[in-house]
Amino acid sequence: MTDPKIVIIGGGSAGLACALALYQKGISDVVILEKEDELGGILNQCIHTGFGLTRFKQEYTGPHYAQRFIDDIMPYHPDIRLGATVLELHPDKTLIYSDRTGCHTLHPQIVVLALGARERTRGNIGIPGDRSIGVWTAGSAQRYLNIDGYLVGRKVFILGSGDIGLIMARRMTLSGATVVGVAELLPYSNGLTRNLVQCLDDFNIPLHLSTTITAIHGKPRVNAITLCTVDANRRPIPETAQRVEVDTVLLSIGLLPDQVLGEQAGLLMDPRTRGPVVDDHLMTSVDGIYACGNALHIHDLVDWVSLEGEKVAQAIAESLQSEAKATRIPITAKGKLAYILPQSVHDGASHLTLNYRVTQPMEKAVIRLVGDGEVVLTLPKTRLHPSEMQRIEIPHALLSKIHYNWSVELSDE
Template sequence: MNGAKQSIPAVHRDVVVIGGGPAGLAAAIAAKEAGCGDVLLIERDRILGGILNQCIHDGFGLHTFKEALSGPEYAARFIDRFRELGIAAMEETIVLSLSSDRVLEVSTRGTFQRIEAGAVILAMGCRERTRGAISIPGHRPSGVYTAGAAQNFMNLENIMVGKKVCILGSGDIGLIMARRMTLEGAKVEAVFEILPYSSGLPRNIQQCLNDYGIPLHLNTTVTDIVGKGRLEGIRVAQVGEDRSPIPETERYIPCDTLLLSVGLIPE
């Protein structure tokens, strides 16, 4: 199999950008505007825009365009410029390998290709930390999602993920999903944050929690997940200075959905 791959001649491109989200689009546009005539962007999804496509809230573009745009509107500005410049894109394409001498092996809908690049720009975004990454004990019922996965289900697939919700982590996506779930008719019981402060923007704390009466509990974390088939509830407890749970503060909260907004890991 490897011999068959090596027999496929490589196509040369001056600059290859891996990732068609905001960073990848901006990098490809910048390379083209700086005088590079041969730029290729590779994106694994069927459309460009990356995470912006599911971010239907506004607030994007305040610095770049001096106006508040939704995620898809913000992405569209860059995609339009990308198209105007005639930059090549390969959607639905997975990069299988990247060698030290910048040879990429890629697959597009089952077809295989080798690309020899003068330069490679990695703009692959990040993934969310999962329950496993923070070692929450308990069973593995349905109803436990990362906040971004829930956002994708709701905003792109039109799937409601739950009705009685708790959120662990008070970063911006957790705050935004607290509001989103509320607007779709769910009851958000509370947002829990292990730190003594929220890492979310003050405007999101106000607009996503305070405006909807959703409580934020600092110095608090999830200690157990209850339920086997479907999530039935969680146990939470306050934490000490070493971030270890204080057993006597533990309490049970019934819910059918737990969203995790506990940080990002670069791809």
């Protein structure tokens, strides 16, 4: 088997968009490795609508959004290897994957990490109590229900008010389960207003803010949880403890970029995004390894994931044309920014899109871009929320003037 020039790891929204864009540019020496038996990734289990409004000006379900890309890519006769799990990725881009026929080694020049994310689990937040059956991440319960047709419980409590949890509250209710309530540790919800209304209010499911689960009870199956209000420091107030009888707990407590292969390859990681550090071409600290989608940082709209995949394709096309390497100017986040991405930009770049998130909800805020020590752009912002990724387009006229460092600062006045 000859070695492909480019290997894309992951056939979900990021990987499909990247592959399609490469084919459209006439670059066909590409292999897509997908661990599942179907393309589409996590979109396949997201059967609700709301996908593609920005990109297609139409509201698709997750599977249908993926299908658009699959239908477009098939005429190129892509080399897609299904059921292929990458076991090792080395800094020299040697990778080893396994499938039904055995283990295989590839030596590509370019690797695209489009691996998606992992859900935070009970182990990540350490909920005390019994090690009961019936504690699921919201995404696993979603997969069981929407792909395999299994309802994982009848009387459900959901921890975390992120959108996956809210969507599952509605989905399980419609499937015949009783969702007793949703608890959120923070004093505000992390979900879209639309989902709070259509997934909880529509079915009279209560949302308990500043509340968490302090214990899970039951052997072998969950039979109850202890629910506690928390104080301003997020510490449970023991007097508020109450026992709630349920047979299932769903955890919707956040996603983390899938880092395993990136760490093996020795990529520099950003403790804020929990994904690899990248430049404006979305290339990581290892030459020839790129990252996009939820493997890079967590998105709330698939439309942006697809755009990132395409951005990587564009960067690859440019790198195959010219070897010229400009120096990179570091970009740092300051103030109430949770993160900024990318973390550097090429000197002389023609355009730059910055992605950021905030650390807390803010009614009014100001973003200041500081280039080479001077404030070059001030942007007033309203209604910023940690659950919404924000984007800033930096005009070319500004970019061309700055050569040493950028910082982005968020403050509340």
